[in-house]
Amino acid sequence: MFGRTKLHPFIRANPPHADCAPATKDLLGRYEGQLPAALLELWRKHGLGLYGRRQICLIDPQAWQSTLDRWIVSPPSATVRVPIALTPFGTLLFYRKLTASDEDVAALNPVTRSISILSWDLADLFNKILSDPSQADEFIQPAMLETAQQQAGTLALGEAYHVDPMLLSMQMLKITRTNALALHQKLRAQVDHEQAPPAPPPDSIRAALPTNYRESFKDMERKDGQPSGLYLSTYIDWRRLVGLDADGNYRLLFWKNDHKTGEASGIRHYSGRYRVLDTEEGDCLLRLDLVFTGKSLGSDADDDGLYLMRSGGQPLLLQAARLEDMATAIGGRATMGSSEHYFQPVRLDDPFPVENSDGMDAPPFEDLPAALQALVHREPLRATIIEVGADNDPEDSTVMVWVDLGKNDGLRMNMPLMSPKDSPRALYGWVWQMDPERCGVGIKVRRDAAGAIVNGPEPGDVLVSRAD
Template sequence: MFGRIKLHPFIKANPPHAGCTPAAKTLLDRYEGQLPAALLELWRKHGLGLYGRRQICLIDPQAWQSTLDRWIVSPPSATLRVPIALTPFGTLLFYRKLTAVDEDVAALNPVTRSISILTWDLADLFNNVLSDPRQADEFIQPAMLETAQQQAGTLSSGEAYHVDPMLLSMQMLKIARTDALALHQKLRAQVDHEQAPPAPPPGTIRAALPAGYREAFKDLERQDGHPSGLYLSTYIDWRRLVALHADGNYQLLFWRNDHKTGEASGIRHYDGRYRTLETDEGDCLLQLDLVLTGKSLGSDASDDGLYLMRSGGQPLLLQAARLEDMATAIGGRSTMGSSEHYFRPVRLDDPFPAENSGGMEAPPFEDLPSALQALVHRKPLRATIVEVDAHSDPEDSTVMVWVDLGSNDGLRKNMPLMSPKDSPRALYGWVWQMDPKRCGVGIKVRRDAAGAVVNGPETGDVLVSRAD
């Protein structure tokens, strides 16, 4: 009908919000010939901003062009892409003039990092895809939109809803309003970070320290028979440094060095007093007066009790809360287990250690604290398989079996069990299910093309906690 703009069906289905602002003449002139006249007419008559209950936002391309160009890197001679709109969940819609008569509109989802072609005609995008409830509801899901509005409220122009990905992985839905442009820039920066080459490792322990703590931590002289000194624990890119002063004060610093940039983050600092106690078994146990804060991780409390041991003239600090894990590793593979469970003595200008996160070689049994010795089985435990799961998934690389020993007999979670050294069998697995008398063990298996287990575990097979 006379007087209606070409995109009237869009306006009818998605009325402009009160905050829509007609485009300035300079903006209209800038995109004359680059964007279809129908879109410029919509800009001029009704403006940029939010439209309809679905909160579709028409945007100023100039503000978004550099961000789109970061997402889609193309040579200067490539077809120009012009950002034109946003969905309420931050998907960016952009227009391309392919030839004198051909065009398309695509959608860039910054969360999934995916691009899809929506239509080969801009008018069809507005008058059908975004206006026909059957198409629009598939593109902007009404249930999710209603949840977002209930949790975070109505959007303002330039905002988008963002679903917390960490909570979503735990099947919890938390949605917040955020600046849409900043969200895109943050998510694109994450891609750049992932694609960057690894940072060179720090040359020294001092270089790895967060800059703000390099003055607070100084080398401490060691004293015979006293735990004073600096001790470092490393695990992948996480670090912990504890300073034990001769006067009974301590400092404990947690941080991580980003494996792409080397920058320190996740910094948590504690200080206070510590006590040196002699246990009934004759061990030296350090108890740190460690008070957790709102920034603390639950695992931080694992450092409030540390056993001091000496081996080869060098002291080590062992987490009291992780003795069972260390005992399992010592008995199964003669290592100290995860490197996060102990501290080694250091000085700040020492080369940064290239530690195996699986743990250093275990010291001689006689050097271990008595509390740890009591958990290490010097003679291997010997278990017999009494049941094999007959219904394992053909896709699984393990088969569950049950043995005639349990936690009452010394089996522990994740303890490795294997065929004896002189056995013709070659079974290997870990304790997965705990029971006082009958533990479940996951045994690694090989399957044929049909998914059948080849030379798998059988009732009566013997497993030991150490094959030597």
């Protein structure tokens, strides 16, 4: 078989693409003695680039060496790892010359952060694992590759397919083409980020703000008798700052601070006019003229209507769209509920507030806007279980029941219901199914070793919205 390269089976199964470029003499000379002669011959005759329908890419080790060294940190005396190829989904193949006669080729998957030995012989890797369909199709799955090509098209040199992990977790498959080297660097940076210690909390609200927006809020200070000023809402990592001036202009900023670096991200900014409306109930309602953009989230609209209330001499802004949620929290546990539903007054140099995602204590009932007062059940609702659902799953931690109250009686979605304080029962759950007259409630249950419910809900059990 005179004239054929040692890796001819690989070439026959994976013909080089037209844009493959033969390696330069300098590159061949640099890796002579470090890489097998068969691979250097392939570089010289057919070149670096994409091969075959599987789009296996032979790469310049120099371009990838620093990235591989970031993934695998080794002492100077360790065996040198040389990156040699890339699969269409970004798995990096690297070669090691273990001894004068021993070698191996391994695969580094940047998504799963795993390394596996593929072969103890480079020629076998190319001529068998990457060429024999029974082996190659297991390593590079044809169905996934076909889907990637349909969604994103054929790869260009230096690209890899990337599966969106967030959508995949929701059982949705979205595949895009991206720069392979940048993808590796991004995924490796995520590892560094995860291993980094938490950043110290910002020492002020000004310090937490995205740098480019600090100046735009500096002149929006509170004035007595006016809704003007700065108001902050925090919920887990998310922050929202609304600034109102006395002339009817507003600024609304959404962002979050990375808990490892403190850097601001996820920034969305709105500005425009706001109106102060007096409602028929005697409340003060602010209407923000929000103009949405391609970056907007649907929940941003919850801030276009804000009730202004005062308690203890301090103003608060309450989301008009979330009054029912606040009413449920006030009636059930005397808090304002999720801290994302209201804004508290601040100044830029104030210390950044301590997170309280479950909500601040509710102000006195008399201070609440009339629209919110009308929704609060000052006396706890009292419901009776009239039906218990079938228990078909011994691993389920809840069981559905139905009660004799419904939406018409004041029950709301996710409203907590529990056994009365003086009851020998200890039931607890939430409204999960709405109905005008008989809502469904998910009750937490405890099971024994056999999976049977212990002291579970029964028809006739009483549940209340607040266990006084």
